Amino acid sequence: MTTLFIADLHLDPSRPQITALFENYLASDEVRHADALYILGDLVESWIGDDDDAELPQRIARATRAVRDAGVPVYFMVGNRDFLLGEDFARRAGFTLLDDGTVHDLYGRPTLLMHGDVLCTDDVAYQAVRKQVRTPQWQAQILSMSLDARRAFAAKAREDSRKHTGSTKESIMDVNGDAVATAMLNAGVDRLIHGHTHRPAVHPLDLQGKAAERIVLGDWYEHGSVLRVTENDAELRGLTID
Template sequence: MVTLFIADLHLDPSRPQITELFEHYLASDEVRRADALYILGDLVEAWVGDDDDAELPERIATAIRSVRDAGVPVYFMPGNRDFLLGETFAQRAGLTLLEDGAVHDLYGRPTLLMHGDLLCTDDVAYQTVRQQVRTPQWKAQILAMPLEARRAFATKAREDSRAHTGTTQESIMDVNADAVQQALRHAGVTRLIHGHTHRPAVHALQLDDHRAERIVLGDWYEHGSVLKVTPSGAELHGLSVS
């Protein structure tokens, strides 16, 4: 019995070896025998819409659909890079979409699932932009643009993101401890799994009178990272590029 979690793959044509690693992993016995696979955001470097006719979205859909066809449910929670991913692609890939902050029972332990960016409350500039771009009106306006215009917009957004990251202290871009505690209390649970920060670790913490844990998923920039949750606990594992 095992449930698998991945996040922050940032799949992009410029890093074909990571796309191949993703496809290879999804075709593995470990995935095909899992109880479920969760992808907690930033599956791609940039998502410009479900109508994207590039090769990469089709490869992603094919790989995920094969997992679903093998009888393994695949859950997807949008991140800050792919929040425009919608029901059209989800149906094509066999994905079940999740709201950020969903609580799922993992072998008898309710667990809060988040992408993680909402917890980075010290990064005020980022949170302001996030609030603006997540409105239905903004999404509709962007998706109404021609595909090539959206691709150009995504390229500019990535450049702006790199500039922001390069001039912002790392501590500001990490999660805020109070935000983590508040999220756990609001959900009424003692375990949180998230990505976004690219700082894989299992953190023990005290939540009022209870022991709690925060598990951070790793990114896939140079190699893969997967969290394996079983009835006895949770462990992070790396995946090597062959």
């Protein structure tokens, strides 16, 4: 009995070896015999809409749909790169969409699931942009553009993101401890699983005198990263490219 978590794959045509690793992993016995697979955001480097006619979204949908068809639920939570992913693609891909901040029971232990970016409250500039792009009005305006225009917009957004990341202290881009504690206390849990920061680790916490933990998922830029949760433990492991 194992539940699997991945995030921050940032799949992109420029890194075909990672897309192949993703497809191969989803076809593995480990995934096909899991209790569930959770993808906690940033599955792709950028998502320009469910109507994207490029090859990559089609490959993703085939891989995840095959997992669902094998009887394994596939849960998906949008991140800061794929927040435009919606119900149409979710149906094709066999996803069950989750709200950021969902609590799921994992073998008797309620666990808070997040992408993680909302916890980075010290990065004021990022939070301002996040607030803007999550409004229905902004999203409707972007999705009304042609696919070519959206691709150009996404390329510029990635470049702006790289500049921001390169000029901002790492400590500012990490999660804020008070934000973590508040989220966990409000949810009534002693375990949080999230991605976004690309700093895989299991952090023991003291939550108002009670033992708790925060588990951070790794990214897939150079290799894979998977969290395996069982009734007895939670383990982060890497996946290598053949």
